[in-house]
Amino acid sequence: MNPDPAKIHRRKQLSQRLVFALFTLMSAAIVLVLVVILGFIVVRGLPAINWGFLTKMPENGMTEGGIFPAIVGTFCLVLGSMIFAFPIGIMSGIYVNEYTNDGPVKRFMKTMTNNLAGIPSIVFGLFGMALFVNGLHFGDSILAGSLTLGLLVLPVVIRTTEESLKAIDNSFRIGSYALGATKLQTIRRVVLPMALPNIITGLILSIGRISGETAPILFTVAAYFLPKLPHSIFDQVMALPYHLYVISTSGTNIASSRKMAYGTALVLVLIVLALNLLANALRRYFGKKVKMN
Amino acid sequence: MTTTHSHLDEELQLLKTDTLNMWKLVRQQLSKGKEALVHHDKDLARQVVAVERRVNAYELKIDRDCENIFALFTPVAIDLRFVLAALKINSNLERIGDIAEGIARFVIDIDKSFDPELLKVSRIVEMFELSDAMLIDASKAYEKEDTKLARTLFKRDEKLDEINGNASHVITDYIKTHPENIRESLHILSMIRKLERVGDQTKNIAEEIIFYLEAKVLKHKDPI
Amino acid sequence: MAKDYVKKPKVMAKEVNLYYGDFHALKGITLSMEENHVVALIGPSGCGKSTFLRCFNRMNDLIPNTKVTGLVMVDGKDINDRGMNVDQLRKNIGMVFQKPNPFPKSIFENVAYGLRVNGVSDAKFIAERVERSLVQSALWEEVKDKLKKSAFELSGGQQQRLCIARALAIEPSIVLMDEPASALDPISTAKIEELIYELKSQYTIIIVTHNMQQAGRVSDKTAFFYMGELIEYDDTKIIFTNPKNTRTQNYVTGRFG
Numbered sequence: 001m002n003p004d005p006a007k008i009h010r011r012k013q014l015s016q017r018l019v020f021a022l023f024t025l026m027s028a029a030i031v032l033v034l035v036v037i038l039g040f041i042v043v044r045g046l047p048a049i050n051w052g053f054l055t056k057m058p059e060n061g062m063t064e065g066g067i068f069p070a071i072v073g074t075f076c077l078v079l080g081s082m083i084f085a086f087p088i089g090i091m092s093g094i095y096v097n098e099y100t101n102d103g104p105v106k107r108f109m110k111t112m113t114n115n116l117a118g119i120p121s122i123v124f125g126l127f128g129m130a131l132f133v134n135g136l137h138f139g140d141s142i143l144a145g146s147l148t149l150g151l152l153v154l155p156v157v158i159r160t161t162e163e164s165l166k167a168i169d170n171s172f173r174i175g176s177y178a179l180g181a182t183k184l185q186t187i188r189r190v191v192l193p194m195a196l197p198n199i200i201t202g203l204i205l206s207i208g209r210i211s212g213e214t215a216p217i218l219f220t221v222a223a224y225f226l227p228k229l230p231h232s233i234f235d236q237v238m239a240l241p242y243h244l245y246v247i248s249t250s251g252t253n254i255a256s257s258r259k260m261a262y263g264t265a266l267v268l269v270l271i272v273l274a275l276n277l278l279a280n281a282l283r284r285y286f287g288k289k290v291k292m293n
Numbered sequence: 294m295t296t297t298h299s300h301l302d303e304e305l306q307l308l309k310t311d312t313l314n315m316w317k318l319v320r321q322q323l324s325k326g327k328e329a330l331v332h333h334d335k336d337l338a339r340q341v342v343a344v345e346r347r348v349n350a351y352e353l354k355i356d357r358d359c360e361n362i363f364a365l366f367t368p369v370a371i372d373l374r375f376v377l378a379a380l381k382i383n384s385n386l387e388r389i390g391d392i393a394e395g396i397a398r399f400v401i402d403i404d405k406s407f408d409p410e411l412l413k414v415s416r417i418v419e420m421f422e423l424s425d426a427m428l429i430d431a432s433k434a435y436e437k438e439d440t441k442l443a444r445t446l447f448k449r450d451e452k453l454d455e456i457n458g459n460a461s462h463v464i465t466d467y468i469k470t471h472p473e474n475i476r477e478s479l480h481i482l483s484m485i486r487k488l489e490r491v492g493d494q495t496k497n498i499a500e501e502i503i504f505y506l507e508a509k510v511l512k513h514k515d516p517i
Numbered sequence: 518m519a520k521d522y523v524k525k526p527k528v529m530a531k532e533v534n535l536y537y538g539d540f541h542a543l544k545g546i547t548l549s550m551e552e553n554h555v556v557a558l559i560g561p562s563g564c565g566k567s568t569f570l571r572c573f574n575r576m577n578d579l580i581p582n583t584k585v586t587g588l589v590m591v592d593g594k595d596i597n598d599r600g601m602n603v604d605q606l607r608k609n610i611g612m613v614f615q616k617p618n619p620f621p622k623s624i625f626e627n628v629a630y631g632l633r634v635n636g637v638s639d640a641k642f643i644a645e646r647v648e649r650s651l652v653q654s655a656l657w658e659e660v661k662d663k664l665k666k667s668a669f670e671l672s673g674g675q676q677q678r679l680c681i682a683r684a685l686a687i688e689p690s691i692v693l694m695d696e697p698a699s700a701l702d703p704i705s706t707a708k709i710e711e712l713i714y715e716l717k718s719q720y721t722i723i724i725v726t727h728n729m730q731q732a733g734r735v736s737d738k739t740a741f742f743y744m745g746e747l748i749e750y751d752d753t754k755i756i757f758t759n760p761k762n763t764r765t766q767n768y769v770t771g772r773f774g
Contacts, residue, residue, distance in 0.1 A: 103581075175614065175620070175680070179630060179687060180605065180608030180634060182634070189633075299707070299711055360758055361754045364754070365753060365754065367730050
């Protein structure tokens, strides 16, 4: 008996539609979840936000006033960890992708960065406390916190750099060598400018990650309540994620600081969101600039 | 789209120049043959025989050039027809070269001057001039890519045919009155037969010129 | 009388063997090339012709586990010698690749690149050299009004001519071309071929090509490679009309394998 072609066609179309519907549904669900979370935070947090909230010290057992020191603290920590992690990460990314051939060295580096990325962030916190706070006597300080956060984000930076460089077609390098350029010249003048948009995007996304981390700063820098701004890198600071944690779980009056907590959460989300947008904008800008150069 | 002057163009131009040079050489051979006959200049005739080697060398060179162009450039369309035509024109010219040599050998074979009366009645000098004029115009048509001029050659061949057709009678009549000149008379007849061939060869060349320029095959057809 | 002398070879390879790890990619290649000649390297894929081409500017160095034995001489100098400065060697030997690979820079900067990495900074000199190279590669008329535009805005054929200009800008005496027209349309290919023919008067050109007609059109000499061996090397005319080796004959007549 020959199968009826029309029937087969109908069956094929049906399964096509079913699968397509399933995929659409899943994507829609994800978007929905995102919208709900964001909406929830915006609705709850927006009433708390005003100029004073962003610029004042916390008052009255953190149930009133603002979160200014936490914003400044997070800013300091992000900056500090960038200064530490970006140069080292980018350089080792370049080393891994440009200077090592496929071999034991490269495999070792890759395994190490992968493992580093897999370590839970609280372990970094513990390690940071042991090494920076106690071992090197930095105490609970911006320095110790930045270094710890830097370590945490280092694998991301290395991987981002490496992947961005790997994406550059080898023909550009070969073309440069063929003109008598050295390896360094080739990397500096051809490879890096081409990889830069992707690297920068990756870096900015990693900043988003740093600004939201709580565990690594827990034992290394974050202050429970410190209504003043830091004067040196050896000072403690407040930080947004830790502040959020504090006023949500162990504040003097959890119920009355609830509004403050949502406000803080919204600020944190907005910072991360803004960074993502900036990443996109920069990528587009650099993408154009690299071509024009 | 702009057309560029290509490497192939250069090769084709060289081929054309070579062909025209060979043409000139063959014409010289023919007219030297005529001079040798009229003035019974055996030295000149021997010269023609010697130079025939150069004509042959030219033929080989052009053959080789055509072969190389085919092998290296795989010409198409008008370029292809040009090279094909050059190949055939080349072999026709070489035959005309042979004819000039043959005439020269007849001259060498005779020890005294040809009887001017024989030359006159046989109209052989006229044949020389006619065929040379045809050769000149054919080469002009080739050089200037002038198919109109090439077409005129088909008619002009008829005059040569006519002289050739009458030749048997004319020579027979002459031998009757000059039995002492039988040998030279027969040589003249043979030369006339050869010169008639020059007309045919030139006609073939004209056909090749038209084929290459217009892609029209005129061979074995009544020419327009 | 014309002097009967043999020109000193511009490029010479003697008993060159090349190994990629255990793979014996080139087997005892010996040949020499005259100055201002175009030499075509032909043969089926994997026959070693591109590998051989890369021997002349030591691009094989970039491939790990490569070992070269034998002698490669350029201008009478052993280029595999310890004292040879590879960057300097590559400056003297331009290279054009199969796929046009302009840098993501402006047209001008692409051509200027080789000068800049070789330490030239005189702006006037660079501008002059860029113009001259673009003229030489028959691209100047098409790009002179948009030198600041990205090289990526050019068509494939234009990009390839830009890459040729880029190679010429550092005044090499030898230009290596690795299937320079294989990614181009017929018109662009014809332009590249004409260009090669014109450049011959100033450069020695070695070109790898899969296109046999191309080898015929552009080259003075042709080398046929098969399975890492040099099967036949002779005037292109002879290779294409009367090759001595049956394998060469089978290859050029398309009866291979």
